Amino acid sequence: MSLCEIQRGQLTGRIYSTSKGFYHVSTDSTKPIHRQKQSFIQWILLIFIEIFLPTGYPNTVSSDYLAYQIWDTIQAFASSITNALAFSAILEGMGVGDEKASVLSATFVWLIKDGVGMLGRILFAWFNGTGLDSNLKMWRFYADILNDLAISLDLIAPFFKHLLLPITCLSNLSRSIVGVAGGSTRAALTQHQAIAHNMGDVSAKDGSQETLVNLLALIVNIFLLHTIKRDRLLVWFLYFMLTTLHLYANYRAIRTLQLRTFNWNRFVLLCEYYFRNGQIQTIEYINRHEPILREMYQSIRCYVGIQLNENHVQTIDINQFIKNHFSILYNQNSKRFDVILMDNCDDGDLIKCYFLLQYLIDSKRFDQFLVTSSNISWVDIDRLQTTTAHLYQDFLFKSQQMGWDVNQAKFLINNYRYTSK
Secondary structure, eight states, X not given: OEEEEEETTEEEEEEEEETTEEEEEESSTTSOOEEEOOOHHHHHHHHHHHHHSOTTTTTTBOTTHHHHHHHHHHHHHHHHHHHHHHHHHHHHHTTTTOTTOOHHHHHHHHHHHHHHHHXXXXXXXXXXXXXXXXXXXXXXXXXXXXXXXXXXXXXXXXXXXXXXXXXXXXXXXXXXXXXXXXXXXXHHHHHHHBTTSOHHHHHHHHHHHHHHHHHHHHHHHHHHHHHHTTOHHHHHHHHHHHHHHHHHHHHHHHHHOOOOSBOHHHHHHHXXXXXXXXXXOOHHHHHHHSOSSSOOOOSSEEEESOOOOHHHHHXXXXXXXXXXXXXXXXXXXXXXXXXXEBTTOOHHHHXXXXXXXXXXXXXXXXXXXXEEETTEEEEOHHHHHXXXXXXXXHHHHHHHHTTOOOSOBOOOOOSOOBOOO
C-alpha cells in the first residue's frame, strides 16, 4: 500500500508500508530515498490505537474526544476502587464471616435493595428523562456526586447494622439514578463525539476502554483489599482521597466538552454576548463559561410548552399562534414569559422562539410588543419578528460560521402541544 505525500498542493513523495516498516520515496531527485523504521514502541502504540480508539482516529471523532476520554478514564479508575471498598463494607454489614449471621436475612436485604433500585430507575427516567438531553453536563456531574454518596452510605453500613436495610436501599436508590443519568448522558456524548456516522464504533471502543480500566482497577483492588483488611482509618483515607480525585477528574472531563448544540445555558450566554457586541462567541468560550450545577439566572423566567387555560384562549391571537407555531404570553404579576407550542413546532421554530425571548428580556422595554388583557398580555409575534428579522438572520449566519449547530436544539420544554382543526 502507498500513500501520496502532498505539501501545499504539490506531490512531494510516496510512503510505502511493508511488514518491515515504512519507506519514504521522495519525488525530488536531490533528496535521498530513506527508510523510516518502525520501533517496538511505535508498534505497541499502533496496536493500542487500533484496539481502543475508533477507526480513523482522530479524523472520525470530535476535537474534544481525547481530552475527555483521558479524564473519564481517571475518574473511572478512582470510582472502581472506591466501589470495591464499598462492596467489601456491604458484605461485612451483612455478616459475611460472622457465624451468627443469617443467610436468609442477608438474601432478603440484598433482594429488597435491588428492588428499590429498580423502582428508582423507572421513576427517575419518568420524571426527568427529557432533562438529561438539555442539561447533559449538569446531570453527568450530579450522577458522579450521587455515586460517591452511595459509596459513603455503603461504608457506614457496618457501623449501623440495625439500619442496614434502609441504608443499603438508599444507597442503591442513588446508584439507580447514577445508572440512568450516566447511561443516558453517555449515549448523548457518543452522538456528539461520533462525527463520521460511527456511533457504534465510538460506543464499542468506549466500552473497551472502560473494560481495560476496570481490569486494571481489579488488579489494584485485589492487592489493596488484602493489604488494608479491616483498617477502617485507612479505608476512609483512601475513600476521601479517591473521591476527591474522582470529582476533580469528572469536572475536568465535563469542562473539556465542546458541545455545538444549543441548550438554555449556552444559548443565553451566546445571545447576551451577541446583543452586546454584535458578534458570536466561539464554541470553546461558551462551553468554558457554561454553568454546570445550575441554570443561568435571568430576572424574567421563561416557561415553554405550558398548558392552555381559559384565560390564555381568550388572550392570544389564534391566527398568529397557528401561523408562527408558538405564542408568547407575559404574566405581569409573576414577571414571567409563558410559551404555548403548536404540535408542528420544530427545532428551528424553538430556536427562533428562544431568540425572541432573549431579545425581549435583553431590551427590558418590551411594552411596545405587548397586547394587554387584564394581568396577562400576549406578544405580537408578527410585529416582533418584523423588528428582529435582520438581527435573527445575522445571528443564525454568524453562529453557523462559528461552527454552532443551528438545526437542532436541546431546550428543556414541557410536553403540552396543540393542533388546529
